[in-house]
Amino acid sequence: MAITLNPPITLAEFLQLPETKPGSEFIDGNIYQKSMPQGKHSRLQFKLCNAINQVAEEPKIALAFPELRCSFGERSIIPDVSVFRWERIPFDAAGEFANSFEIYPDWTIEILSAEQNTTKVIRNILHCLKHGTKLGWLIDPNERVILVFLPGQLPLEFIGDEQLPVGEFLSLELTVNQVFNWLKPVG
Template sequence: MRFMQLNLTNLIDLNDREFLEICRTNPNYKFERTVEGSLLIFNQPDHQTQQWSWAIASQIWTWNQQTQYGVIFDEVTAFKLPNGSIRSPNLAWISAERFSQFPRTNREKLIQLCPDFVLELLDSDANWARLQLKMQEYQNQGVKLGWLIDPMLKNIEIYAQGNSIQRKQMPDFLSGDNILSGFVLNMKQVFLR
């Protein structure tokens, strides 16, 4: 199984607690829930995708350690978006100011905040068109900046609030704009992997 979508509409109303229990009892899989109530089941990322993800995450982590501007999350974190869907991007970031307003008691459960920044990587289990829809959902729900990256073909789509989608082929660098203020991702380090 690479990817499976279970349509639970009209069968069961999977609440947040039940969703988290499914995640906890099935640690070898990644789960998401659509706004319509379908349960999405993914394999954990393959080794190559993890390498690309870490190449990006390490750069963002270093920048964030120096600036202390926010909090970084990886793909094991589930975010409940304002529309009710639950998503787990490969990487997410929330500003320190916004995250400090989120109750400490809920920080180890479902993060009920829309990230300021998300990253999605195309891997062997993913479908580019499905990821594009997911990026549009993120943007519609309040994500300020999103990067959709196909590391194999070196294609990148940039989703920035208030702007049309930018497409880039094999850029050397990506700017965090005013969301990840001062951050520049060195794509050469990512594409080398």
């Protein structure tokens, strides 16, 4: 659901507003509150961040963040997972991770929830690609499909045991089945 403001506000004004729970995104002058993540969504988000960070954090290659606000190109969005190459991560004066990420992610991952607007989610992925993101995933747990978005190409459909493309900076092998098997309890 969009909150249309009259008169419209700017991105800078939006960023001064208090945060909401769940977070709100600023897209084309409108404010959209994200839906509250549910079980499957949360599990996939957690496992994806974990899998990526397991191979990328210690060697300082990249880092995956869940629900991180990224503000760029006159939008402020909150991808389900944002992956940044290490050299692009903003740090503050104390050498800690910055609170504000005013840059596009290198890889954006969205996990579709039943009540989400698919077009809005795809538009966010396309916005990221337009501004420099090199890889986008749209994970659909109901259909057991992952759509992969690459700059200047049509989306690609991945199912079953197909190997998923990951950022060229990562050494990570995942199939669609492996991702969706995370929805089952271990043992």
